[in-house]
Amino acid sequence: MSASYWLEVSVTTDGEAAEAVAEVLRPFAHADGVVLEQLGDQADVAPDALEPHVTVKIYIAADDDSPAVRRRIEESLYHMNRLYPISEPLFRQLADEDWAEAWKAHYHPFRVGNRIWIQPSWAEEEETAVPDFPDAVVLRLDPGMAFGTGLHPTTQMCLQAVEMVARPGQRVLDLGTGSGILGIAALKLGADHVLGVDNDKLAVKTAVANAAANGVDGRFAGQLGMLADVIDKNWDLVLVNILAPVIVDLLQNGELLSYGGENGRFVFSGIIDQQAAEVEQAITAAGGRVEHKFIVRDWVSYLVA
16 A cells, blocks of 8 residues: 555553553554654663553544544544543654655563563564573564563563463463464463464454564464364363453353363463452352452552462
8 A cells, every 4th residue: 555654643551550541552553553662761771660651542544534533533532531641643644755754663562470571573683682681582573463572561561470470281271362472472471382362353363573683482372263263172271361251151161170181370461459358259150269469550460379
């Protein structure tokens, strides 16, 4: 598709809201032109540097740009601003040859947990040095293609949980895989096989592509569908980073805990603190036990046995 220019739309928010804002803007964007760009010193590996402010950008072809489209974008963000701190959108025209590289220019690597280092898929190792910390595990991701960039607290807590429990020989079910970030991390931390399941075709395609970019595609299988479409119930680790109501329903009506094998563990995330009590009750009622509770601001995640 050719265009005389590309319209860049950018808004600034925090790490908690970035992926939610990206999903709201995604329907307006051309192809994979959604970007989450970190601000601040990306070389800082201190824990308080893991949740920087983020600029969310989308790109719209000239043929699709109009005052009506810009107004709809502003209206969508106005509603989001009731939930999250979001700046006014900035609209900027880019020349045809500039737009493809513009969104990549400022996406920098960052650290999660003790060992995980996330960097853009297009950056070569010699161009983006991995900090010197023990047993670094590098995840190469294309950050604009599906939910799961590593910026959101729910994803970061899941990665920390995976880092705690991933072991050689494990079989992992990644439900709602998104970009595949959690399953890929499990494989790079020693797991043998991951099944990434999502009800979004683009997410499955993205997860498989990211697995290939990380050299683990031979051990990562993508499947379009939901929990009920998963036949095997003998998983060592089940990752569920979705939404609290969905998790509660799967625990109550979907026999979610039956998908764990002997000594199987579960990671539940995507839970706002006001929903935590309901999730904990559902875990206990289903026969599970909370081993560890992660809290980042208003978000809660659980490691369950």
